Amino acid sequence: MSKNYGYFDDAKREYIITDPMTPTKWTNYVGTIDFGGIVDNTGGALLCAGDPSLNRINKYIPQQLDTDFKGATLYLRVKHSNGYSLYSPFFTPCLTPLDSYACHVGLSYQRIVSECAGLKIEATIFVPTESKVEVRDITVTNQSNQPLEVDLIPVVEYSHFEALKQFTNADWVPQTMMSEAINDTPDTLTLLQYPFMRRDGLVNFLTSDRPVDSFESDRKNFLGVTGTWAAPQALTLDSLSNYEARRGDNIGSLLIKLGSITPQQSKRTIVLTGQASRDTYAELIHQFRDHNAVDAAFAGQAKYWDDYLSSYQCETPDANFDAMINVHNPRQCQTTFNWSRYLSLYQLGLGARGLGFRDSSQDSMGVLASIPAKAKELQKKLLSIQKPDGSAMHQFYPATMEANEGDSREEGEKLTYGDDHLWIILAVTAYIRETGDYDYLNESITFYDKNLPLDQREAAPVIDHLERGLHYTKHNCGKHGIPLLGFADWNDTVNLPGDAESFMVASLYGAALLEVIELFDYLGNEAKVAQYQADHADMKKVFNDQGWDGEWYRRYYTADGAPIGSKSNSHGKIYTNGQSWPVIAGFAGEERAQIALDAVEENLNTKFGIKLSTPGYDGYDPNLGGVSTYPPGAKENGGIFLHSNPWIMIANTMVGNGDRAYKYFCQINPAARNKDLDTYEVEPYCFAQNVLGDEHPQFGLGRNSWLSGTSSWTYQAATQYILGVKPSHHGLQIQPCIPRDWKGFTVRRSFRGANYAIKITNQNSSDQTVSHLTVNGEIIPGNTIPIAQPGTQNTIEVTLGAACPEHAVA
């Protein structure tokens, strides 16, 4: 029986953590990549501005013990006749048991409410929309029956802005770090911090709305020679030393004396951490010292989320499904959209990464209904790192737009990934289906060439970018006629030497072709439709001739022509993406699709999700690459790599198997692991990237939570394929594929400026084709709701299942 660590409060759209010592740190995100980062369940923070690797504020070391101080904290002390008692209202680093603790994981805010020493401390941590400041809004209430004299001591530990340098150079970094105290008003003090080279530029700041008794900016002074974060020696004294560090390990700590708090009295304090230029920080601070401005910013953020989430809300027979699809999953999609795979407790943002081309393309697809303009902005950045030959750079740093070839650089043999450029085709066409913004196709965007200044780079309309991507794959095939793998495809870890071929790249190409065909069909360009249909038919034939292994599809050919993902292999006999994608691409005929998906159920499914392949490779093999660096059952090597699960859900809806699609959703719904957290270990309110598979002794253990393509795709699978409300060029297409025993469900969806209240009734038959569809009472033939006038409210009634022959779909 697992320990209980918390529960969902659906009405408040929060998960409430009730034990500060969760099995790993559990995190939440505040702000955006422009300014923001991670706040953990014990109030630690990792903030960055614009780029985690190039502009980091806090020193937060995930590998340090979870009982440690990380990035930021708050001490509280109560004065007695003979000294002070010291507490950590967020539990770490003092670790003194609290009388109560609750961490409310909210939509872009973290609220930690705790009780100790007769006091209640409520701290709400958030980043006001579009501002470069973290607000800690702290209210202390005296619940005892005697007055208490209370001090608050917020602390931040700083990193050099170049995140990696902090860990690679322990002379240069400390020689440059400095702090400076400014009395910006007669009553207030701001502690600035910067590496010397930024003295006249961007500075970090820590301040409060209350007068500051004293401060400390040097870690050694704060802790004392034998002190620790659990018992800093400076906090035994009445005041801090007011030392302005000129080098060393810089911290910011403010001693804020709240004075006497009488029984039942509350005192509110605002603590601000941020970054601004020397000329502008005072203005920013001034703005958020005002309690009304803090309240308005917090309300503004709640409104942002109301609007964001209102674009798709469902009510189904399954409350867990609804909680995920209405709140936590779209919220995670916004998070992956912002952070890609750049900054989490697992992706440390120290420089090796940046935003990924394939990752961000897929992330943009998870936010289209809510923030299409932002999605487009990101897509345009991605298109600008596509190369003139149609392939793409693998990743880029958002602060500089400098792109690179990712991990392929380590090997050096092949610098292109077989798949990157195909994802952006899916992303751009999905954006256009959502918005009807066909002008986007004509917008001119440059191709990437790091040797040329921006104004000398070749530019072309977006549609050319997409067509060049198709062209690249068509003309880069191997000896079986299957597209070349390059360094890797979606599966980063199968790195086959020479001219290996990838069936997944072939399928992605097929899926991209289908989208482009639909687009040109809508635009009335018959020649292009014919051309791409022919390409699709050609690849479909080769794919089926070369790829069918008898009971499932193969996944790769090595350069020597040996299949991988075949019954002839001893390990890696069958791969999940090898089966889902041919269905999505329209390559698998009905019979093969069923057989392949049955093979997934039989060979790859577990109670915690579908494994990526099986059996796991057992030993390092340089000819396979990264996949064989993991033990069997871990990550891509036979682990449950959750990102691939929604593709199997989608494929199952395409063959009409709603029961299975739903079962696969439930298996990976993290909320379902709330009972099982001593095994699962990671946050139950967001998808993880990987869960250990059944070949591993720790089967069921999750890792790499938050930043995973699982989020965008599970959201798409649930909303567009299981519930089946999908944007098309002609309107909202209704094609649900739900469990047979669901009697129906409702969806509220906004689409191209109009609102649709959709009620779907399932006549309880296994045939779930739309038999009857009315729009505002009028019967419409087919299963597509026509595009309504912006601003209108539309009532849609849909019946599924063969009935009323006179209303049968045309």
Ligand code: GLC
């Ligand atoms: C990681 C990468 C992603 C890749 C996946 C499978 O999630 O960010 O790009 O597709 O692993 O290897």
